[in-house]
Amino acid sequence: MKFKTIATLLALAAGFAHAQTVDVKNAWVRSAVSGQSGTGAFMSITAKDDTKLVGVSSPMAGVAEVHEMKMEGDVMRMRAVPVLDLPAGQTVQLKPGGYHVMLMELKQALPKGSTVPLTLTFKDAKGQESKLEVKVPVAATAPGIAAPAHGAGHKH
Numbered sequence: 001m002k003f004k005t006i007a008t009l010l011a012l013a014a015g016f017a018h019a020q021t022v023d024v025k026n027a028w029v030r031s032a033v034s035g036q037s038g039t040g041a042f043m044s045i046t047a048k049d050d051t052k053l054v055g056v057s058s059p060m061a062g063v064a065e066v067h068e069m070k071m072e073g074d075v076m077r078m079r080a081v082p083v084l085d086l087p088a089g090q091t092v093q094l095k096p097g098g099y100h101v102m103l104m105e106l107k108q109a110l111p112k113g114s115t116v117p118l119t120l121t122f123k124d125a126k127g128q129e130s131k132l133e134v135k136v137p138v139a140a141t142a143p144g145i146a147a148p149a150h151g152a153g154h155k156h
Contacts, residue, residue: 021048022086022122027136028143029116030096034109041101041118041136043094047086054083054129055121062105064118069097078102086122095142114138 027043038061045053056064065080084099086092094100101118110116115135122130137143 021124022046022051022120022130022132023048024120024132024134026143027118027134028139029103029110029136031112031138031140032106032110036109037106038102038104039106039110040096041094041103041116042096042142043101043134043136044091045086045094045120046091047088047122050088050125051086052083052123053086053120054123056101057119057121058103058116060107060110060116061103062107063102064104065102066094066099067102068099110138112138112140 032039
């Protein structure tokens with residue numbers, strides 16, 4: 001029994017050490033009201049070595065995918081991206097209007113001030129997968145950006 005426990009701890013430590021080669025900062029999820037079926041999650045991801053973001057999941061959503069929004073002619077299009085490259089040492093921004101995590105089939109409201117657990121799945125250059133679990137705060141706007149005062153910028 002003791003060997004099994006040590007082996008499990010070593011396996012967990014190996015996965016944790018590998019996941020630590022990826023740094024996630026400034027993560028936030030846009031708040032969602034009851035009945036709303038989807039929302040976005042945003043963050044900055046920096047990988048120490050060439051890595052790929054190959055999956056995302058959350059117990060708060062039936063479906064979680066990396067999406068890209070971009071202009072095609074005069075139309076803004078959004079599409080799922082099965083793999084997002086994370087070049088070594090370069091920060092990749094997941095932000096509104098660009099790459100982001102789409103949380104769909106929400107299982108409950110996501111009020112401002114709550115948190116959403118996300119599991120990010122990465123694959124390194126050798127094909128080894130690792131997972132990083134993050135607890136992401138829910139906000140109405142990106143952290144550090146104040147929401148406009150009621151009526152600000154609103155003209156009649």
